Amino acid sequence: MERREVTFRIKRFNPKKDVRPYYQEYKLTVPRGMTILEALQFIKDEIDPTLAFRAFCRSAICGSCAIKVNGFPKLACKTQVFTELDKFKTSLLTLEPLDNMEVIRDLIVDWDGAFERMKELKPYLIPDPKVVPDTLDEETRVYPEELKKYDKFTDCILCTSCYSICTATQIDEGYGGPFQLARLYRFAVDKRDGLKEERAKIGYAYDMWNCVRCEKCADVCPKHVGPVDAIMRLRGISIDIGLKDNPGARHVLAFYKSLMESGLLNEVLLPLRAKGIKGVLENLPVGIKMILKGKAHSPIMKPISEHESLIKLMKAAMEVE
């Protein structure tokens, strides 16, 4: 049975007591098959009972245990230690709390903000009396194709991984958030729902157009939900219901137009796709936030070489039309 010596470097912080976060190292002999969660519990049981982390189902269904493993959001319970060691070619794993949320203690973050935001988006079915029978003697007929439209988006376990790395969430306080908007979309295409397309307005009000399609939400989702797909489709609905004509939508369209004209898209989206937000921030240390909000011109406007393909990309980004 293979065993390896592993150092876990864990970020610790108790805001009630510590001035600032610090890292603490624990050395363990790890057998093949051990998950990160089992390693954490081992540390708690055998080395340091004060280590704080959340976990419940230990089978990747409750969403409690998401943390950062060497910088990437992961469910601790379904991530094997050896897999990570091999991936990073290392014997040291750094475990940290998720970003974008305040730390309550050690690896435990405050979910309240993310969940309150979800609640604001009205994430529940409001039955359509024309579709849903008003008697409990009958069920609504929903055909398998109809279910398919939203089935995948019901897999979300609210682990907040996507929220923790979402580019738009980082730069726009008013942004609805990836899993939140995905749930909104799930109802927008449920025939039983009374609001249906109207829900796109909610997405609209919560800045869904500010999603930069970096796709990180899809990359990190342990349940393969892919919130960005839902957001793109929700945008499609919003255009369909004519949301492009009100002032807010005009603002969004103008933003896109200016992007198209200036070729700024190169600067904003391409590095983002390639390297993620970090790459973008390195390229554009100032003004990125304003640009993405469509409120400023780019400080670095270059002549455009591939204007055509850029327009195509732009169009793809808009999805509709």
Next chain:
Amino acid sequence: MLTYDIVIVGAGGGGLYAALETSRCKGLRVAVLTKVYPTRSHTGAAQGGINAALGNVAPDSPEKHAYDTVKGSDFLADQDAVELMCEMAPKVIREMEHMGLPFSRLSDGRIAQRPFGGASFPRTCYAADKTGHVMLQTLYEQCIRFGVEFLNEWFALSLVHNGERIAGLTAVNLRTGSIVGIRARAVILATGGHARIYWKRTSNALGNTGDGPAMALRAGVPLKDMEFVQFHPTGLRRTGILVTEGARGEGGYLINAKGERFMERYAPEKMELAPRDLVSRAIETEIMEGRGFEDEEGNKFVYLDLRHLGRKKILERLPQIRELAIDFEGVDPIEEPIPVRPTAHYSMGGIDTDKFGRTSIKGLYAVGECGCVSVHGANRLGGNSLLDIVVFGKIAGKDAVESIEGLDFVSFPESKVKDEGERIKALFNSDGSEKLSQLRNELSDVMSEGVGIFRSEEGIRRALNKVREIKERAKKLKVYDTELTFNTNLQQTLEFLNMIEVAETIALGALERKESRGAHSRTDYPKRDDEKFLKHSIIRKGDDGELRVSWKPVVITKFPPEERKY
């Protein structure tokens, strides 16, 4: 001190359904208190499905559902309660469907149903293999819709009553560490199961530690049929994580080391789809008689083979099972069989209630897995627990609202909060000569050996003595973490103390029940004995701290006990 009209402890399917029911009555102050964020509750882990005689796939009726349930229970279930549950089943399923639950569908748009163990027809409604997950999410969404108030990440400590009526409870806010008294005119316990007692081999979440039954026991409220613990036949080899019965429902085979579909020997008609108690015993027998596999770590197991179902069916109907097998066993069921062994799964026993969820204390209710109505008797059928939690969650919620009308609050002595503070303080100040992980493993071992799948007088006695010894030693457990904020060291210790209390009642019940029935299989009394034991065991803690066993008759309406054959 906080004050509510009704406090619901637990936010799984049982607690949330009760909450929705109470929210119909405007003007009541209701709170759901839960130690984990609601959607983390263990209901979300349920994979296979929920039973109701919709008759969408084959003609069916509530009466047939009731019969299968009673037979599955080895005739220990109360038949009036079973009839009520099966009668209400189609309606609650449709109610949840109207709430938006994304059930899998037939090509004609109706809710799909799959076969499950012990059922005569495909009766189990499902959403692929994530039924509990979408149920929990849907119920939570509706709770948001109706403005249900939640106390998230609060841990209930004790119940307060005046011997007749409930006064409320004490709880600790995990985030701040403060211990709070909560007055209420009614309290509904929905704290889930306690199979974590079998720590090393269970399908249950880390927090399924029997907090509800332990609190009830300490408060002098009786528990019922505690000896019945269900072992699910197919837990993953290493972790005990569940592979749903749906995998066999879809046609999976169980194979021993000789390559035989050995269920032929035990249940020639139903084969893999015999009830759980029977299949679990069959697997253990194969392993004991040397026809199992063994890996290099010494884990013993048999195979669950899905390969013949084909890639398409596996991806469509059992996608999560496939992922679990890959992530936790490194086995892709499309290519290879899955190594499995029975795992502690479900608590048939629980807080003694009537069919309205009422306990011996007025205003105190118990629903879901922490309670025992009883509709599962000696062995629960797959797909009947999700049904139980929503049906009786609904009924208890409604009854609680009606029962408190015109009733005042009962006095809540401030000292009760202090008592809990003292109990906790003692844990910080103990000498720490015993260690939590050590005791937890010992408890798991002794319970698996003595009161596991096969039991005998000698083994049970040994287990009982050992549990009592562990209980004594647990007084020397120390909480090393002294912080107030999210003290998970304290929480895990309190949970363990609850588990020991519940473990003792399991062993005691097992000792007293000198027969084999359902999940309770005694090698020294291999037959069911209706003359002496067609009754519920009741265990209560007296004021002197001693446990006392008594018996209560089983309600029989339509289905006279008969021999159970599959």
